[in-house]
Amino acid sequence: MKEKIKKTLEDSVKTLFPGIKIQKFQIEHPERKELGDYSTNLAFLIAKELKEKPIEIANRIATSVKKEKIFERVEVKEPGFINFFFSLDFFFKELKKIFKKKENYGKSKIGKGKTVIIDYSSPNIAKPFGIGHLRSTIIGQALYNLYKFLGYKVIGDNHLGDWGTQFGKLIFAIKKWGKKKIDDYSVNELEELYVKFHKEAEKNPQLEEEGRKWFKKLEEGEREARKIWKTLVKISLKEFERIYNLLGVKFDVVLGESFYEPMLKEIIEELKKKKIAKESQGALIIEFPNNEFPPVIVQKSDGTTTYFTRDLATIKYRLKRWNPDLIIYEVGVDQKLHFQQLFKTVEILRWTKKTKFVHVAHGLYRTKTGKFSTRKGETVHLEDVLNEAIERAREIIEKSETSRGLTEKEKEKISKIVGIGAVKYNDLSQHPSKDIVFDWGKVLNLKGNSAPYLQYTFVRCQSVLRKAKKSQIENCKLRIEKLKKEEIEILREIYKFPEIVQDAAEKFSPNLICNFVFELARNYNFFYDIYPILKAEDKEIKNFRLLLTKAVAQIIQNSLFLLGIEVPKRM
């Protein structure tokens, strides 16, 4: 739609002001509804070029564009905005589109033939799945859904942190303080050992050395080290699997860092051969041109590798296997420098011209006083949060009148959908790049701007539709005078969905979907409260209101799908 208006305006400028070149003008939705469905600042830009008054230019453009019949009217407002109002006809056509495409409404083909790899979740083995991992997992999954919706071929890769010195430390800790068979440890107990290691190491720095020694053994393939490591991976994966199931998150491939271990030698050789890496204090490092970034270690002085090397190997492998157009890393902002160094190194290596790299750096969960530290064991475990949220949803269901007829099993299922939806939405609705202050009250809030609010609105729509007889868009021949302003508001909202989807994907910002769908649901609920649907004044109006309800329900469903949030049939 936006494109169409853009084209019309460009044509108009060409005929009215030949020779004028306008680079980029905006077409946007005005904040206030009385200012139209779209507006443009085009006249300001031309006025600047011609040194004339914007308002006069705006008038001339408006007059030439008025002929287009999708517009009800085109207005010019001081100091020179041109505002476009759609006709009812346009809105009805859009409704038809929604009913025809259903769950596919909003899809596009702009990604056809292109491949995107999304690296998300990527938790560390032998550490509990903390609230911090929720961001990467949930935002990553939402981006996955969004890009797929836009027609891209998408590969979701869970790049497990299953290699590195941390395992040396943990193996050492198990051997020194462990009291039971390795198979019997839970991830929480492993975390305790890890925390203990760091506590002790503060008093006795020699321990760090011991940890590194064990990692060296691991990288060299020493039998005992490998055996313990394998067990640790097994224990963790089992636990992660449980959480992924709960969250409804899936990956196309799960390749841990250890997968790339056989390729590391080759990478080191290439870095040496191309003279990109050099020796310094016994380690192998990369220095960047003009000292753009601080140097980075690719091989430690004891011969073991770092995660930088493993990330390079990962990129090489991904380029070869998938030849992607874009690789998205959904990883915390604390690793920003790492990715800058990594992408720069790939550039220096000249591995690819085609592939673009993006680090979608999400802000971190913080306490009101600071950052959660895994080393100190201050993590909030995601599973606890999820279970608590499910329980709270359950309490509300028990109190609710409408859920009386539900069986025990249904109640259980619904509280899961609602509780988990709430936790996800709380995360997704905030701007990805900003830190989130972790607040139990807010995470577990099931009212207001939340997933349950949207789910509730959806369920309510469904309930109305269930009670009604069929409604037909073909029968809808209402004239604008018969519509209430609250109804028009909704019509003027829903057609934006495809645009929002594209915007959210391009900006890596699922929160835009949240903003949009919440606003839509609010408008609908406002309307719902004032006007009867099933007992509307006449058949025509009733039919129209049912159509509106159906469309809103569909958009909520599609939005929540993209966010990775389920919708219940009842609640």
Add this chain to the structure above:
RNA sequence: GCCCCUGUAGCUCAAUGGAUAGAGCAUUGGCCUCCGGAGCCAAAGAUGCUGGUUCAAUUCCAGCCAGGGGCACCA
């Protein structure tokens, strides 16, 4: 010390250089003879400070103040 990010209502968050800065929570006051009250309405309340660029700045630039993150053998 150097580099990066963030400062919006009491709290938690929105806002693609645009027109009167939006919500939610909390507070106060209203709404179930009516389609699901996990709802609806109303009240009150905000752009850290100082400059600059611009027809127009929460948004861009500079400085200051405050908070956070990162900077060689953790990932």
